[in-house]
Amino acid sequence: MLLKALYQNTVLNFLDLCYNQIDAEGGKVLTDFLYKNTTLVSLNLWSNHLGLEGGKAIADALCKNSTLTSLNLQANNLGPKGGKALADALCENSTLKDLNLNDNSIGSEGGKAIADALCKNSTLTSLDLYLNNLGSKGGKAIANALCKNSTLTSLNLNDNSIGSEGGKALAYALCKNSTLTILYLNSNKLGSEEGKLLADALCMNSTLTSLDLYYNKLGCEGGKALADALCKNSTLTSLNLIYNKIRSEGGKALANALCKNSTLTYLNLESNKLRSEGAKALADTLCKNSTLTFLNLNGNSIGSEGGKALADALCKNSTLKDLNIKY
Known part of the structure; x- marks a missing residue:
């Protein structure tokens, strides 16, 4: 019944058939x-x-459909x-x-095929490859493609275990790419290096505006390195570092960076073992920073001293709109 109606309809633009x-x-x-x-533009x-x-059938259709x-x-x-068919x-x-190819187990082979396609395709702007078991080989292939592709602006590689080799390749790609603005790298086994x-x-890089590194064990050294980068970068507006064990030293470094950075508006530091020292450093920063609007410090055991420092900072700060300090 639905298909018959679709054939007769000549105005439908959006069709949602999920589940x-x-x-x-x-x-x-x-x-x-x-x-x-x-007429259909979204499916x-x-x-x-x-x-x-x-x-494969849907892939065949994409070869002929032009809307x-x-x-x-x-x-x-x-x-x-x-994955190869769609590539x-x-x-x-x-x-x-x-x-959106989220959660399709296309693996490293499918990832490499998609990467090859990105070197040829010039219209795709957003690609979601979350949870696809890409591994280091698939991650490296996608990274290499970013050195050639000039249209993709948003890329989701969350939970793909790209590891050290994939991470290094992506870092190199970011030095070359000038179009990507959003990059998700959650849960990819990236370390301090x-x-x-x-x-x-x-x-x-002067184009990336949002970087998500949730749950990657960057550690204190990784946190300090990112802090140094924030002192020089003037385009990033959102940084997610949940569960990265940056600890109080990394927190202090980020706090110092925020005294110099004037573009970051969103910073998520949940569950990083910042303790009171890290919280107090960030509180001092809030008295000086005038761009940050969101700060998440949940799960950092900041204690009463850290809490008091943040409370005092709120009396002076006039830009922060969202502050989270649960548990």
């Missing part, structure tokens, strides 16, 4: 519709059990071959701008 158990056969049926449709197929065959600009294929078990489609398609390299990259 409908469409499966592979349904995906193939949708393909024929996408071949002929000239959401999140969690529909498409599998490899359904993914779709946003496609969500999150959680469809596409696998490496499905091939990206080499031919010239209208898609937003592609990768933190330092990313910090060095921030000193050279």
